[in-house]
Amino acid sequence: MSEFEVVRSIVVVADPQQVHAMVNDFTEWQKWSPWEGIDPDLERTYSGPASGAGARYAWSGNKKAGSGDMEITGSTPDQIVANVHFHRPFKANNAVTFTFAPVAEGTEVTWGMTGQQKGLMGLIGKLIPMDKLLGKDFEKGLAQLKASVERHG
Numbered sequence: 001m002s003e004f005e006v007v008r009s010i011v012v013v014a015d016p017q018q019v020h021a022m023v024n025d026f027t028e029w030q031k032w033s034p035w036e037g038i039d040p041d042l043e044r045t046y047s048g049p050a051s052g053a054g055a056r057y058a059w060s061g062n063k064k065a066g067s068g069d070m071e072i073t074g075s076t077p078d079q080i081v082a083n084v085h086f087h088r089p090f091k092a093n094n095a096v097t098f099t100f101a102p103v104a105e106g107t108e109v110t111w112g113m114t115g116q117q118k119g120l121m122g123l124i125g126k127l128i129p130m131d132k133l134l135g136k137d138f139e140k141g142l143a144q145l146k147a148s149v150e151r152h153g
Helices: 016-024 026-031 119-127 130-152
Strands: 002-012 043-047 056-060 067-076 079-088 092-103 106-117
Touching: 002 130, 016 026, 016 079, 016 092, 016 106, 016 130, 026 056, 106 130
Parallel strands: none
Antiparallel strands: 002 106, 043 056, 056 067, 067 079, 079 092, 092 106
């Protein structure tokens, strides 16, 4: 078993509130999530409040998309914290954090995920670090978030 952390940042030319709103509402994730399009028949379920703490999102799809659920556990103007549970293809529970910091150009958004690799993922993690497995997805998602906010801002 080993712990991992994946962190990426980008500057979005928009106010922190605009970026925060796009992350705080799971229905908005279809506009920027790096995993959108993996399964065109992905089933999505939203529950709880529309946004913020208590908002929940569950997905179920093909083998590549897998299934899981997320819940926002904390939402302040400068940070969103969520728990994500992957059910398949691998079981995992991870903590996700988005921070929003005002900078001269707009907002620096930082997306981080921490967790523990167990079982088969623990073995894979010894060969290919989670940062290498997920880092490019985080970069793609942040670039799409930037484009979406700046286009619709």
